[in-house]
Amino acid sequence: MSTDPNMFRLEVREWLDTNCPEEMRSPMSSEKDACWGGRNFIFQSEAQRLWLHRMGEKGWTAPDWPKEYGGGGLNREQLKILNQEMKRINARPALYSFGISMLGPALLKYGNEAQKLTYLPAIIRGEIRWAQGYSEPNAGSDLANLQAPAVDKGDHYLLNGSKIWTSYGDVGDWMFCLVRTDPDASKHQGISFMLFDLKTPGITVRPIKLISGRSPFCEVFFEDVKIPREQQVGELNKGWSIAKYLLTHEREMISWTGLSRTGSDSVSKTATQVIGKTGDKLDDAILRADIVRFEVDEMAFALTIERARDEVKAGVSLGAVSSWFKFFGTELNKQRYNLLMDIHGSEALAWSGEASDDGKLARDWLRTKGNSIEGGTSEIQLNIVAKHILGLPG
Amino acid sequence: MALVLTEEQTMLRDAAKDFLGSRAPVLHLRQLRDDEETQGFSRELWTEMAEMGWAAIIIPETYGGLDYGYTGLGLVLEESGRTLTPSPLISTALLSSSALILSGNDGLCEQWLSQIATGEKLLSLAFEESAQHRPASVTTQAVSEGDGYRLSGTKLGVMNGNSADAFIVTARTRLSDDPCEGVSLFLLPANADGVKIETTQLLDNHRSSTVRLDGVFVSSDQLMGPLHDGYPILKKTLDRGRIGIAAEMLGVAQESFDRTLQYLKERKQFGVPIGSFQALQHRAATLFGEIELCKSVVLKALQAVDENSDDIALLASLAKAKCGQTAKLATAEGIQMHGGIGMTDEFDIGFFIKHWRALNQQLGDSRFHLERFARLRAY
Ligand SMILES: Cc1cc2nc3c(=O)[nH]c(=O)nc-3n(C[C@H](O)[C@H](O)[C@H](O)COP(=O)(O)OP(=O)(O)OC[C@H]3O[C@@H](n4cnc5c(N)ncnc54)[C@H](O)[C@@H]3O)c2cc1C
Numbered sequence: 050m051s052t053d054p055n056m057f058r059l060e061v062r063e064w065l066d067t068n069c070p071e072e073m074r075s076p077m078s079s080e081k082d083a084c085w086g087g088r089n090f091i092f093q094s095e096a097q098r099l100w101l102h103r104m105g106e107k108g109w110t111a112p113d114w115p116k117e118y119g120g121g122g123l124n125r126e127q128l129k130i131l132n133q134e135m136k137r138i139n140a141r142p143a144l145y146s147f148g149i150s151m152l153g154p155a156l157l158k159y160g161n162e163a164q165k166l167t168y169l170p171a172i173i174r175g176e177i178r179w180a181q182g183y184s185e186p187n188a189g190s191d192l193a194n195l196q197a198p199a200v201d202k203g204d205h206y207l208l209n210g211s212k213i214w215t216s217y218g219d220v221g222d223w224m225f226c227l228v229r230t231d232p233d234a235s236k237h238q239g240i241s242f243m244l245f246d247l248k249t250p251g252i253t254v255r256p257i258k259l260i261s262g263r264s265p266f267c268e269v270f271f272e273d274v275k276i277p278r279e280q281q282v283g284e285l286n287k288g289w290s291i292a293k294y295l296l297t298h299e300r301e302m303i304s305w306t307g308l309s310r311t312g313s314d315s316v317s318k319t320a321t322q323v324i325g326k327t328g329d330k331l332d333d334a335i336l337r338a339d340i341v342r343f344e345v346d347e348m349a350f351a352l353t354i355e356r357a358r359d360e361v362k363a364g365v366s367l368g369a370v371s372s373w374f375k376f377f378g379t380e381l382n383k384q385r386y387n388l389l390m391d392i393h394g395s396e397a398l399a400w401s402g403e404a405s406d407d408g409k410l411a412r413d414w415l416r417t418k419g420n421s422i423e424g425g426t427s428e429i430q431l432n433i434v435a436k437h438i439l440g441l442p443g
Numbered sequence: 444m445a446l447v448l449t450e451e452q453t454m455l456r457d458a459a460k461d462f463l464g465s466r467a468p469v470l471h472l473r474q475l476r477d478d479e480e481t482q483g484f485s486r487e488l489w490t491e492m493a494e495m496g497w498a499a500i501i502i503p504e505t506y507g508g509l510d511y512g513y514t515g516l517g518l519v520l521e522e523s524g525r526t527l528t529p530s531p532l533i534s535t536a537l538l539s540s541s542a543l544i545l546s547g548n549d550g551l552c553e554q555w556l557s558q559i560a561t562g563e564k565l566l567s568l569a570f571e572e573s574a575q576h577r578p579a580s581v582t583t584q585a586v587s588e589g590d591g592y593r594l595s596g597t598k599l600g601v602m603n604g605n606s607a608d609a610f611i612v613t614a615r616t617r618l619s620d621d622p623c624e625g626v627s628l629f630l631l632p633a634n635a636d637g638v639k640i641e642t643t644q645l646l647d648n649h650r651s652s653t654v655r656l657d658g659v660f661v662s663s664d665q666l667m668g669p670l671h672d673g674y675p676i677l678k679k680t681l682d683r684g685r686i687g688i689a690a691e692m693l694g695v696a697q698e699s700f701d702r703t704l705q706y707l708k709e710r711k712q713f714g715v716p717i718g719s720f721q722a723l724q725h726r727a728a729t730l731f732g733e734i735e736l737c738k739s740v741v742l743k744a745l746q747a748v749d750e751n752s753d754d755i756a757l758l759a760s761l762a763k764a765k766c767g768q769t770a771k772l773a774t775a776e777g778i779q780m781h782g783g784i785g786m787t788d789e790f791d792i793g794f795f796i797k798h799w800r801a802l803n804q805q806l807g808d809s810r811f812h813l814e815r816f817a818r819l820r821a822y
Contacts, residue, residue, distance in 0.1 A: 317822040331822045341817040349765050352739035356446035363447050373732045434731060435724035439704055443719025 050127075057127055061134045068103045070096035074139050079406070083145050086175025087222045104143035105174035111149050114157065119170035125362050147179045147217075148172035150302040152225050155295040159242070159283035168244070180247065181299075182212040182226030182269060183292065189214075190429050192227075193236045193289060197271060199228035199243065206230070206243065206281065208251075208274040216423070218254050218267030221247055225295075231286050242288035244280045251275070259419070261412040262400070299424045300375035301367075306420055307350050307378025316340055316347075316385060320392045336391060343384050350381055369437035376430035379420035386414040444746050446739060448518075455515055459522040462495060467528040469791045475529065476648040482606050483650035484529040493562025498536045503544065506556035513683065517690040517745040524694020527798050529649055531565050533805075534602040537687045539566035542611050542628065542680040546667035551630055555609070567607040568684075569598035569631075569654045570677060576807040578613075578677060579622040583656065585614035585629065591662040592616070594629065597655050602805070604652020605642040607633050612656070617671045628673035630665045631656075647798040682759035685806045686744040689762035692802050693737045696766065696773035699795040700730055703777045710782075723780060730776060733769040740765050757819045760812040767809035770799040 051057045073096055077083060081093055084101050092098040104110050107121065113128050114120025123131060153172055156165055171177045188195035197210030208228055215224070223246050231239030247254065251274040256264040283291050317331075317340050324332050331337040354374070357367060389410060390397045397414070399405035421427040435441045448456065467488055475485065492498065500516040502508020509515075520532060540559055543552050543566075558564035570578055583596025594614050601610065610631045617625035633640065637659035642652045668676045704727060707718030717723060744758035752758075774796035778785040785792050803809060 317817070317820055321822050326822070329818065329821070331817075337817060337822065338813070340822070341813045344820070345761055345764055345813065345816060346736070348761055349736035349740050352446070352743050353736050356739040356742065359445040359447045362445070370735075373728070373735065376728075377732050377736075428725070431725040431728040432721070434728035435721075439724075439727055439731060441704075441707060441718040441724050441727065442716050443724075 054126055054130060058130050058134065061131055062137075064107070065134055065138060065140065068100075068107075069138065069140050070100055072096035073100045073141050073143075075141075076139065077141055079409075082141065084141075084143060084175070085145050085178055085217075085220075087178025087220070088176070089220050089222070090175075090178065100141070101143045101175050108173060110144045110146070110175060111153060111169075111173045114153065114169065114173065118157075118165055119173040144175045146172065146175065147181060148177060151181065151295050151299050152179050154298050155225075155242075155291050156282065158294060159291050161282075163279065164244075164282060177222045178217065178220065180215050180218045180221035180224045180269075182215055182224045184212065184214045185210070186213050190426055192292070193240065195227055195229060195240065197226075197228050198232060199230050199241065199276065201230070202275075204278050206276045206278070208243075208245075208271045208276055210271055212269040212271075214257075214266050214423075215254075215269050216266045218247070218269050219256050219264075223247060224269070225282075227288055227292050230288075234286065237289045239286050240288040240292065241285055242282045242291040243276050244282060245274065245276045249274050249276070259416070261415040262408075263412060263416070296425065297367075297371045300371045300430070303420065303424045304371070304374035304376075304378030305354075306417075307347070307374075307381035308354065315344070316388050316392070317344060319389065323392050323394075336388075339391075340388060343381075343388060347381060347385075350377060369433055372425075372430040372433040373438070375424060376421075376427050376434070379417075380427060382420050383417045386417045390414050444750060446742055446746070448514075448742075452514060452518060455511075456518040456522060458495070459497075459519045460525075462492075463522050463526040463528050466491065467523075467526055469527050469794060472527050472529060472648065472794060473791075481642075481650075483603065483644070483648055484531065484606075486606075488528075489530055490562050492530060492532070493560070497532065498562045499560035500536065501544070502540055502556050502560050506552050507560045508540075508556065509560075513686070513748040514742070514745040517687060517741065520687050520690040521694040521697075521741070524691035524696075524798075524802075525698035527647075527695070527698075527794055529647075531567075531603050531606065533684065533687055533691070534567045534607075535559055535565045538568045538602075538680060538684045539611055541683045542568065542667065542676060543630075545676045545679050546628065546673075548667050550664060551667060555630070564608045565603065565606050566609050566611060566630075567601050567603050567652075568680070569601045569604070569610040570613040571598060571600040572596070573599065576804075576811055578681060579626075579674065581613045581615050581622070581626050583612065583614040585616045585627060585661075587616070588660070591660055591665075592629065594631070594656045594659045594661060597653065599653050600805075601652040601654050603650055604640055604654055605650055609633055610638075610654060611667065612654075613673065613677060623674045623678075625671050626674045626677070627670050628667040628676060629661050630667055631659065631661055635659050635661070645801055647794070647801045649798075649801060679755070681806055682755050683748055685759040685763040685812070686741070686748060686755075688802050688805055689737075689744065689759075689766040690741050692766040692770040692799060693734070693741050695795055695799050695802065696734055696737065696770040699770075699773045699777040699792065700727075700734060702792060703727070703773075703780050706781055717780075726776060726780075730769075730773055733772060737762075737766045737769050757816065760807075760816040760819065763807060764809045764812035764816060767799075767803040767812070771803065771809075774799045 050060055084097050108119055109121045112121035112123045112131050116122035185195050199206040199208045226243050227240055228243055229239055230241040251272040253270040255268045257266055258264045320331055397410050400408035496509050497519050499508040500511045501513055504510045543556055585592040585594050612629050612631050613626050615625055616627040619625040637657040639655040640652050642650050645651050708716055710717045740762045744762040747755050747758045777792045781792055784790050
């Protein structure tokens with residue numbers, strides 16, 4: 050592809066024109082439209098399958114990863130152009146993937162060559178869906194307290210114990226997992242980072258039902274699970290660094306939930322449609338005041354993400370600021386759904402039936418309550434900001 | 444435009460920081476107050492600031508300015524917010540220059556802008572008529588008479604009114620159902636017959652004047668912009684001013700926060716630094732984030748003015764509202780987290796909350812701009 054930005058844009062436009070199926074050029078209407086790939090995924094349409102296939106072959110599901118591992122090899126400017134062009138035609142993301150947003154960056158940094166060549170291309174093509182095995186019953190905010198023991202047996206490790214709150218543990222193919230390989234070392238030492246197929250004998254997965262009535266997360270039990278040696282990533286007992294590195298990526302990803310919905314999807318537009326106006330003002334003065342405070346923060350947050358991206362481009366590293374993004378973005382999203390519930394009034398209370406799409410709004414609202422818990426709670430993010438950005442003691 | 448400073452802009456900001464830090468730290472404000480200096484700022488310092496080019500930043504080169512743009516002026520304002528340095532940066536260099544430039548009146552620009560640029564002349568906007576910010580309620584009358592107009596009315600809250608050589612005044616030249624129509628702008632020398640100026644010392648030691656116009660005659664060449672249609676110029680001028688004030692409030696918030704953070708690390712109670720208490724840590728971390736939001740909003744708004752974007756009004760209200768709220772929080776937390784010493788006059792932190800209070804009020808407080816933000820977004 051061309052190095053000249055204008056030429057590149059034309060090439061992208063042309064490629065999308067021929068390769069993005071018509072059905073993939075509209076906003077998603079439900080969660081089912083999101084393509085997660087993996088061996089258990091049931092495509093909603095041929096168009097969805099084709100779109101993933103073509104984007105995967107092109108490497109544009111991971112546009113800025115190196116070409117040698119199947120990525121798009123784009124620089125930042127090209128990446129921006131690709132995103133703009135996709136947005137221009139309303140193209141849906143071809144793939145949603147923890148492999149791309151979380152594991153990939155960690156593998157690129159810490160994996161050996163053989164591991165990169167094995168896993169990255171498969172992630173890019175959407176062939177493996179990953180689950181994150183971090184939390185345990187006694188290791189949540191205090192993640193380093195995790196216990197699941199993996200004992201060295203020569204050519205493999207033998208894993209026991211359990212994980213909890215594993216998102217998509219029931220539909221995932223593989224797990225990236227934190228395990229304890231040295232029970233005698235201090236808690237941050239002795240942790241290792243391993244990858245394994247969830248079909249490996251000895252693994253039981255049990256879904257947990259959420260307050261939203263959905264069960265996207267699970268408990269995962271291990272009983273003498275054999276993990277081949279070559280599936281351990283990075284240095285043995287040094288998995289905590291990988292764990293933390295991956296978390297910064299997870300937090301950035303989650304913080305995007307705070308980003309503005311554009312146009313007709315905005316809270317104020319919804320309010321004017323549902324509640325109506327007298328003259329040129331929304332019919333509920335206090336609600337209007339609540340909405341404007343929210344939208345001021347929403348816009349300020351979007352601009353701050355824009356600024357952070359521009360700073361990264363200019364060579365400034367974000368570091369612990371991702372914790373603040375995670376905190377603020379998720380708190381915003383919770384506010385957004387609180388307002389949407391208020392706006393829709395009694396209609397927002399429906400839990401089942403076609404009119405409410407099986408209580409979608411109520412369930413989505415309940416789901417947002419987890420935003421400030423998953424990936425590290427809001428309180429933990431504020432602790433990180435206080436210590437690592439502000440340098441406060443203790 | 445990327446939301447980062449260019450190398451040149453960073454240099455300007457650093458130069459401003461150095462200059463203000465050495466020539467006009469918070470102590471300078473304290474001395475002006477204690478010496479009961481009646482102008483509220485130092486004319487000498489203003490001359491030096493003008494020598495640095497700060498009075499000329501937004502003025503086009505044809506009128507002796509630097510034509511360096513609003514982003515540049517915003518950076519200087521942000522730094523002057525950190526040091527709480529009183530000066531006519533907002534009243535003259537930002538607001539009055541903007542109004543002149545936007546009016547497109549070449550004769551008046553020629554006459555005044557070059558002398559603003561050198562720091563010789565000071566101008567102030569005189570447009571408020573009530574204690575609330577209501578730029579469209581103009582009762583001051585301008586009645587046509589011979590080759591000019593006779594102006595009568597009272598203007599309130601004129602920043603640095605007692606130092607101004609001239610005022611830019613709004614007056615009604617035609618009655619209309621729409622209050623934004625029929626308003627004209629005039630440039631009025633402060634020493635004209637019938638002008639009476641009464642000046643008040645404000646809580647932050649800045650000066651604000653009431654300007655009474657009692658049948659003051661101005662010739663028609665003092666009319667800025669189109670007859671009856673001066674309000675659009677005022678509106679654009681005010682938006683530029685709001686963005687500049689937001690930049691200054693960002694500086695106020697940042698400095699107040701930096702000082703407080705330092706104190707959290709130094710002050711010990713229960714045998715440990717108070718900054719180790721989580722209740723304070725989380726409030727500090729939250730405040731850190733609010734200030735980050737303000738940085739983005741201010742930079743975007745300043746760039747929007749330089750690019751003459753369609754979003755200036757929305758971004759001005761966003762910036763003024765957000766920075767007003769954040770500086771309020773930062774200065775109040777500043778006092779609370781300092782404990783008793785924060786309440787003493789001897790200690791500087793109290794100056795920050797006083798200046799915030801004045802800045803927040805000027806050109807519309809946070810609530811005014813939240814209201815306007817909603818209206819601009821059609822709800
Ligand atoms: C929707 C959802 C999806 C998830 N998906 C996954 C997944 O895929 N994989 C995975 O491994 N995990 C996942 N998690 C787990 C998540 O990471 C943990 O729930 C989270 O880290 C909190 O741990 P905990 O639940 O044990 O709560 P606790 O740590 O017990 O926290 C309870 C409360 O105490 C507060 N608290 C704890 N320590 C401190 C402190 N030092 N200072 C101040 N307050 C403190 C917390 O903020 C919280 O309010 C998911 C969670 C949710 C809700």
